[in-house]
Amino acid sequence: MNEPNDAAEWLVLAEEVLDLAAKGGASQAEVVVQADDAALTRFANSEIHQNVAESDARLSLRFISGQRIGVAATGRFDPAALKALVETAGAIARNVEPNADFVSLPGPGPRPIPDLPGAYSAATAEATPELRAEGVRAVIAQADRAEVTAYGSFATTTETITVANSLGVRASAARTWSQLITVSMGPGGGSGYAEAAAVDATTIDAGALGQEASDRALATVDAVAIEPGDYPVVLDTYAVVDMMDMLGYLGFSALAVQEGRSFVEIGKRVGSELVTIRDDGADPAGLPMAFDYEGVEKQRVELMTRGVCTGLVYDGQTAAHDGVRSTGHGLPAPNSYGPFPLNMVMEAGTSSRDELIGGLERGLLVTRFHYTNPVHPKLAIVTGMTRDGTFLVEGGKIVGPVRNLRSTQSYLDALAGVSAVGRDRRCLKGFLGGVVVPAVRIDSWTFTGATEH
Amino acid sequence: MRDLTERALSTATVRGATYADVRIVHRVDESITVKSGRVEGVASGESEGFGIRVLVDGAWGFASSHRLDGNEIDRVAADAVRIARASATALRHRVQLDDRPPAHGTYATPVVEDPFAVSLETKIGELLAADKVASSVRGIAFTESTYAAMRSHTIFAASDGSYTDQTITHVGSGIETNAIEGDEHQRRSYPDAGGGWQSAGYDYIRGLRLADHAGALSEEAVELLSAPQCPSGNMTIVLDPSQLYLQVHESCGHPTELDRVFGTEASYAGTSFLTTDKLDAGFRYGSDLIDIVADATAPGGLGTFGWDDEGVAAQAVPLIKEGIFVGYLSSRETAPRIGRQSGGAMRADGWNRIPLIRMTNINLLPRPGMSLDEIVADTDDGLYLRSNRSWSIDDRRLNFQFATEVAYEIKGGKKGRLFKNPTYTGITYEFWRSCDAVGDERSYVMLGTPNCGKGEPGQTGHVGHAVPGARFRNVQVGVGKW
Numbered sequence: 001m002n003e004p005n006d007a008a009e010w011l012v013l014a015e016e017v018l019d020l021a022a023k024g025g026a027s028q029a030e031v032v033v034q035a036d037d038a039a040l041t042r043f044a045n046s047e048i049h050q051n052v053a054e055s056d057a058r059l060s061l062r063f064i065s066g067q068r069i070g071v072a073a074t075g076r077f078d079p080a081a082l083k084a085l086v087e088t089a090g091a092i093a094r095n096v097e098p099n100a101d102f103v104s105l106p107g108p109g110p111r112p113i114p115d116l117p118g119a120y121s122a123a124t125a126e127a128t129p130e131l132r133a134e135g136v137r138a139v140i141a142q143a144d145r146a147e148v149t150a151y152g153s154f155a156t157t158t159e160t161i162t163v164a165n166s167l168g169v170r171a172s173a174a175r176t177w178s179q180l181i182t183v184s185m186g187p188g189g190g191s192g193y194a195e196a197a198a199v200d201a202t203t204i205d206a207g208a209l210g211q212e213a214s215d216r217a218l219a220t221v222d223a224v225a226i227e228p229g230d231y232p233v234v235l236d237t238y239a240v241v242d243m244m245d246m247l248g249y250l251g252f253s254a255l256a257v258q259e260g261r262s263f264v265e266i267g268k269r270v271g272s273e274l275v276t277i278r279d280d281g282a283d284p285a286g287l288p289m290a291f292d293y294e295g296v297e298k299q300r301v302e303l304m305t306r307g308v309c310t311g312l313v314y315d316g317q318t319a320a321h322d323g324v325r326s327t328g329h330g331l332p333a334p335n336s337y338g339p340f341p342l343n344m345v346m347e348a349g350t351s352s353r354d355e356l357i358g359g360l361e362r363g364l365l366v367t368r369f370h371y372t373n374p375v376h377p378k379l380a381i382v383t384g385m386t387r388d389g390t391f392l393v394e395g396g397k398i399v400g401p402v403r404n405l406r407s408t409q410s411y412l413d414a415l416a417g418v419s420a421v422g423r424d425r426r427c428l429k430g431f432l433g434g435v436v437v438p439a440v441r442i443d444s445w446t447f448t449g450a451t452e453h
Numbered sequence: 454m455r456d457l458t459e460r461a462l463s464t465a466t467v468r469g470a471t472y473a474d475v476r477i478v479h480r481v482d483e484s485i486t487v488k489s490g491r492v493e494g495v496a497s498g499e500s501e502g503f504g505i506r507v508l509v510d511g512a513w514g515f516a517s518s519h520r521l522d523g524n525e526i527d528r529v530a531a532d533a534v535r536i537a538r539a540s541a542t543a544l545r546h547r548v549q550l551d552d553r554p555p556a557h558g559t560y561a562t563p564v565v566e567d568p569f570a571v572s573l574e575t576k577i578g579e580l581l582a583a584d585k586v587a588s589s590v591r592g593i594a595f596t597e598s599t600y601a602a603m604r605s606h607t608i609f610a611a612s613d614g615s616y617t618d619q620t621i622t623h624v625g626s627g628i629e630t631n632a633i634e635g636d637e638h639q640r641r642s643y644p645d646a647g648g649g650w651q652s653a654g655y656d657y658i659r660g661l662r663l664a665d666h667a668g669a670l671s672e673e674a675v676e677l678l679s680a681p682q683c684p685s686g687n688m689t690i691v692l693d694p695s696q697l698y699l700q701v702h703e704s705c706g707h708p709t710e711l712d713r714v715f716g717t718e719a720s721y722a723g724t725s726f727l728t729t730d731k732l733d734a735g736f737r738y739g740s741d742l743i744d745i746v747a748d749a750t751a752p753g754g755l756g757t758f759g760w761d762d763e764g765v766a767a768q769a770v771p772l773i774k775e776g777i778f779v780g781y782l783s784s785r786e787t788a789p790r791i792g793r794q795s796g797g798a799m800r801a802d803g804w805n806r807i808p809l810i811r812m813t814n815i816n817l818l819p820r821p822g823m824s825l826d827e828i829v830a831d832t833d834d835g836l837y838l839r840s841n842r843s844w845s846i847d848d849r850r851l852n853f854q855f856a857t858e859v860a861y862e863i864k865g866g867k868k869g870r871l872f873k874n875p876t877y878t879g880i881t882y883e884f885w886r887s888c889d890a891v892g893d894e895r896s897y898v899m900l901g902t903p904n905c906g907k908g909e910p911g912q913t914g915h916v917g918h919a920v921p922g923a924r925f926r927n928v929q930v931g932v933g934k935w
Contacts, residue, residue, distance in 0.1 A: 003520065040910050041539070044717040048540040052515040052910070053532060054805040056502070071496040075519045081499075088497050095573045096492045097581070129514075129539035137543050151719040153909045183720040260594050260633040334494020336486045336597065370723065373843045375856045375876060378638040383854050383876075383932070385847040387723075406845075406852055406878070408932050448932045449878050451852035452726070 003057070003077050007160050007172035010035060013059070013077065014164035014172075020086045021063055022166065026093070028064040028105050030165040032293055032332055033057065037125070038157040041132035046140045046150045051129060062333050063089035064105065067098035071334050103320040106296050107167040113297045115173070116281075119288035121200035124176035127156035135206035139182050142210030148190065148217045150210065152182030156201045163295030171295040177287045179429045180204050183388055184217035189453050190401075192216025193238060193368050193388035197429045199287060216367065216389045223401035226392060228447040232363035234356045234393070236439050237426040240346065242369045242384070243411050244277070245431040248341045250377050252279070252303050252311075253329075254318035255338025263380055263412055264309045271307035271415030274349055278302050279313055279341035281328070286343050286427055287434025291328060298328035303341065307415070315339040342433030349421025349438060356420050356441045358396035364445070365391040365398060369407075380411040385451065406449035417443035458610035460523055461505050464530035466612055470507035470537070472550065473530075474611035476762060477503040477521065478804035481569065482603035487580040489595045490588050495573065502804035505533045511547025512540035517805040550785040551794050553765055555614040560759025562622040563752075564654035568602040571655045576600055580626075583663035587630045590671035592678070594633040598663060599648055600626040601903075602655075605803075607762075615764040623755055623915055625650035625903060626658045628667055632674040639677035639873060641670045641858050645695035646841045650901045650915070651753040673859065676871055683860050683872035685931025689835030690877060691828055691890075691924045696857050697817065698900040698918035699841045704881040705738075705745050706815040706916065708850035709772050710798075711781040713810075715790070721909050723848030726881070727778065729791055736778040739885030742820055742923075745773040747782055749797060749813035754917025755901035756800075756813030763808055765797035772815070776886070784810050802912035809908050814899070814917035817891070825896035825922035830866040832924060837861040837868055838875055846881075854878040854932060876932045884925060892921030 004010040014031040021029035035057035042050035060073040063086070070092025074085045132154045143150035155178060162172040178201035184192045194212035196204045235243070256262035263270065281289040281298030291297050294316050301311045314322070315330030318338055329339035357365060372384030386404045393399065422438035429435070458475050465473035479501045486493040503526065504517035514537025516529045580598040587596040602624045609617045627648025632639045642648075643666045651657045692700060707713065708725040716724055727736075749756055749767035758767050763785055772780050781791070782798040787810065799808035829837060843856035860875035861868040879887075901917035 038910065039536075042717075042909055043543060044719055045545070045715070046543075047545040048512065048543040049717050050515070050807060050909075051513060051536045051540040052807050053517065053536060054504075054910075055518040055520070055529075056805055057519055058498075058500070069494070071494060073496065073498040075500040075502065085499075092495045092497065092573060096495050096577060099491055099493070101491070129536045130542075133539040133542050140543060149716075151716060153720060155910070181720055185716075185719065259631075261631070261638055334484075334486060334496050336488055336493045370848050371845045373845045375843045376638075376874060378633070378636050383843065383845045383856075385845065385852060387848050404847060404852075406847070406854060408854070408876075449852055449854065449929075451847045451849070452880070453847075453849060453851075 007162060007174050010160060010162040011164060011170060011172040014162050017061055017082055018164055018166055020082060021061060024086045024090045025065060026063045027066055028166050030062040030105050032060045033162040035160040036157060040153055040155040041129065041136055042153040043136045044151045046143055048133065048136060060332060061085055061089045063093045065093040067100065067102045068093045068096050069099055069102060070096065101317055101321060105165045105167055106169060106294050106316045106326055108169055109297050113171050113291050116288045116290045118199060118284040119175040119290065121176045124156050124178050124201040125158045127201050132156065135180060138206040139210035142207055142214050143184050146214035146218055148184045148186035148214050150182055150184055154180045163293065165295060169295035171291045173290055175289060178204060180206055180209055182209055182213045184213040186217045186221060188221035189223060190217040190221040191388045192220060195238060195428055197287060197427050197434060220389055220401040223403045225450060226402040228405055228450055230444050230446050232360055232443050233445040234360060234365045234439060234441045236367045237428065237437050238368035239366045240437040240440055241428050241430050241435050242372050244344045244346065244435050244437060246372065246380065246382050246411055248344055249431065250374060250380050252313055252341050253338045254312040254314045254322065257312060258318060258321055261378060263378055264312060266309055269308050270412050271304055272418040273306045274418050274421045275304055275307050275415050276347035277304040278345050279343050280345050281343045283343065283345050283436065286345060286436045289343060292330040293332045294330040296326045296328040296330065301327050313339045313341045340432060345436040346438060348423050348425050350423050351420045353422060353439060356422055356439055357393055357398065359420055359441050360393040360396060363393050365393055375408060381408065382411055383408040403453055404451050405447040407445060408448040409446045414442050414445065419443050454608045457526055458608060461526045461530050462610060462612050464527050465505060465507045465534060468531055468534040469509050470534055472508040472612055473505065474609065474763065475503060475505045476804060477608040478605055480603060480605045480803060484601040485576055485580060487584045487598040490584055492577060504804045505530050506807060507533045507537050508548055509534055509537035510541040512537050512544045513548060514540060515807045548786055549789055551789045553795065556617050556760050556764035556766065558759065559618045561620040562652045564622050566655040568624050568655040569604065579663065583628050583667045586664050586667035587628055587671045590668060590675060592632050592675035593671050594631050596630045598628045600658065609762065609764055611764055617760050617764060619759050621652060621758060623650060623652050624655065624658055626661055626663065628663045630671040630674050632678050634678045637678050639674050641674040642840055643670050645900060647902060650755055650903050651899060652755055652757050653753055677859060677873045680871040680873040683875035683931055687927050688930045689832055689924065689926050690928050690930065691832060691835060691837045691922060693837065693839040693922055694896060694898050694900060694920045695840045696838050697920045697923055699844055701815055701817050701918050701920055702902065703844055703846045704850060704853055706812040709781050710810045711783045711787040715787060722907055726849040726851050731778055732791060737776055737886060738773045738778045738882055739776045740888045741776045742888055742891045743773050743776045743885055744818040746771050746816050746818065747796065747798065747813050748816055751814040751816060751917065751919060753899045754814030755903065755915035756917045761797040761799045762801045763799045765795045768797050770796040782810050782812060800914060802914060806912050809912060811907065811914045812916040814919060816919040819894045819897040819921040820891040821893050823890060823893060825892040828890045828892060828922060828924050829863055829868060832863045832866060835863040836875065836930060837863055851881050853881065877928050877930045878932050879928055887926045887928065888923055889926055890924035892923060896921040
């Protein structure tokens with residue numbers, strides 16, 4: 001057949017490859033296709049300097065012979081390439097040791113995987129370079145107004161994911177996402193950030209983001225040095241994303257718990273009563289995703305409920321290990337890191353932004369973190385720099401910008417110190433997926449160093 | 454392939470491009486992961502496609518596709534031109550490229566033993582053997598041994614007549630072992646965190662001899678569980694090559710990328726403190742002992758090639774000479790802005806990514822005089838830090854903080870007891886100025902990383918770093934509370 005053009009046609013191709021695998025001796029087989037049409041317009045110094053588009057597709061076959069597993073992938077879809085793919089995966093399976101932890105691929109769920117209409121936007125799928133350039137010009141216009149310089153990117157992506165396996169799993173859907181990020185920089189070292197992510201690119205208000213970043217850049221001119229130390233903080237939404245990413249990376253995976261490297265113990269209190277975090281692929285406030293890369297419908301998983309660890313995300317193998325059902329959080333095979341929460345949502349609180357800041361007698365407002373990395377994974381101690389808007393707050397009011405600081409902070413201690421949660425949330429792009437987060441106020445945050453800007 | 458490249462360039466030019474280039478890339482890869490005594494995953498991959506980059510009205514456009522046929526080439530070339538015209542609607546400075554002679558020729562990584570010809574059984578067997586030794590030590594929670602190889606065949610053609618054909622082969626392998634007790638999780642890895650990587654054949658993998666190191670590695674991981682916490686304070690530190698290469702990467706490689714300096718990474722990875730006013734102005738980056746060169750010709754490096762991805766020949770570009778900042782990593786677009794020719798550092802992560810300024814092999818040159826052991830022997834009181842565990846640096850590449858897997862106390866010129874959870878921090882140029890000993894050829898080793906992130910959409914770069922060990926004085930050690 002010709003190369004597929006949509007989710008239904010990819011499913012037909014996947015079934016053809018399953019047939020080839022069965023004829024090749026597979027006791028079970030799984031085909032995953034990821035097809036992307038992605039474009040990104042990048043700007044710096046208030047002009048477009050990179051502008052790219054790609055059309056890509058990759059088919060991966062998991063060939064299983066008893067407990068022996070081989071995986072092969074290709075970006076070519078002619079009959080000879082697919083035949084070679086099956087032969088390669090089969091040869092790998094025949095040559096590896098049995099994986100004693102492997103029980104079975106997942107079978108079909110108890111109900112058909114529902115469509116998530118909110119996961120796809122035709123406007124994003126059909127977005128043109130002219131539309132992205134228009135958004136960029138709107139950002140630049142705001143920077144020009146403020147006499148600062150604009151930097152950033154505007155991305156539009158359509159992902160079609162298809163999963164089929166020999167036990168009858170059939171899942172195929174297209175989803176879209178769009179993201180606009182911008183940094184404005186001005187004289188005197190001013191720097192401000194703004195970002196939005198959405199399923200529908202046309203809902204992103206580029207001008208508003210340009211204004212937000214530009215206003216923040218103006219507010220950070222001539223930042224002053226402040227001594228590192230422990231400060232109460234308000235973390236803006238952009239900074240909270242980093243906490244969600246790290247907690248997902250370090251702790252909420254069932255494999256991390258099974259290997260003993262996670263901080264999670266079900267029933268253990270980690271955060272304050274105000275902290276509730278879940279993973280919800282169906283939440284329309286995020287970037288929805290109906291099923292995982294094993295074709296399992298995504299379950300809503302309560303990861304932390306009012307500060308207490310209440311759940312983990314599972315893929316097929318970790319679920320079999322614990323004798324439970326997969327929650328639909330498998331990543332493409334082979335994957336030694338285990339399942340991952342791709343749609344994390346932090347529950348909103350009741351505080352306005354002014355109320356969050358108003359609760360700081362003397363503390364810092366952090367817009368975002370830069371280049372964070374775990375120092376002590378099991379205690380979730382993470383180091384990183386502040387960036388693009390760090391402010392001193394006194395008496396509940398922002399009194400001025402401060403130079404960027406390095407923090408070395410346990411994110412678990414931070415969760416325990418959450419004293420207020422914002423009522424407004426943003427959808428932002430996280431490390432691997434969409435994240436929906438409010439701003440938070442935290443009683444103490446440890447800053448361990450400073451830089452020159 | 455010439456018919457396809459000529460069609461791409463012709464279509465782009467007819468549509469209005471004043472410059473065009475096309476890359477057709479075919480890449481194969483394989484990976485093996487052994488975890489705690491069992492084969493966790495074996496994968497083989499193949500990818501093929503092309504990317505067309507054009508200049509129209511002084512603005513860039515780029516489009517790419519995995520469908521390698523004439524009609525798709527026409528569509529993608531037209532798309533690239535349309536995208537460039539959209540770029541031109543928000544343009545303030547027309548792009549000017551430096552002149553360089555058209556590139557012609559072929560290049561292939563020298564390979565003694567083709568990694569793709571070695572049997573799967575052999576590769577898995579070597580990982581299982583190492584893993585068995587590592588897992589047999591009491592107290593080990595889990596182990597992971599990895600192997601990967603990739604080969605890219607790239608045809609590059611440009612509207613100036615350039616046509617090159619390159620085949621690059623990279624291999625990597627390593628072992629890590631983990632001990633966990635309560636809240637303490639200690640990891641040790643060999644040859645460094647993330648494995649050892651080179652542009653080479655399977656002969657490099659055999660030379661790593663993972664199994665020979667696995668037992669001692671695990672014993673050290675277990676020992677770290679009960680080792681004292683690394684002390685805090687301003688101290689002398691000696692960095693093993695397994696840590697020093699990443700120090701070079703983060704605090705010397707990235708800041709010298711000229712696109713960062715000009716702001717084109719500002720919204721994502723950040724900018725650089727190394728502004729152009731510091732070039733040819735005698736800016737002291739480090740002590741007199743510091744010589745750093747970007748050398749795309751260095752044998753075995755992950756940044757070794759024949760031509761970069763805009764057809765500039767591989768070369769060695771001095772970045773820091775006797776401590777003084779003297780050069781940048783540059784491209785045909787950025788170099789003319791500082792009055793220089795491209796240093797040949799434009800590299801793309803596959804057919805579907807535009808070339809960016811990337812590190813090639815950023816090497817800290819050895820200094821005749823002392824071996825690394827002699828540097829330790831010459832140190833009265835300090836720490837020897839080995840194998841990176843964590844890294845972070847600010848958006849202008851000034852304030853950095855690293856953690857290593859292990860610290861060894863140095864007293865009276867001898868390495869002694871272990872400390873766990875070591876960290877150190879500093880400001881880039883202050884740190885490099887504090888270097889008072891650089892090891893000689895005896896510890897000089899080519900290392901590298903296959904996962905250097907940069908750009909939007911994200912690109913993963915393979916970059917090399919040949920480094921010896923080195924000593925630094927008065928460094929802040931021990932950061933954070935736990």
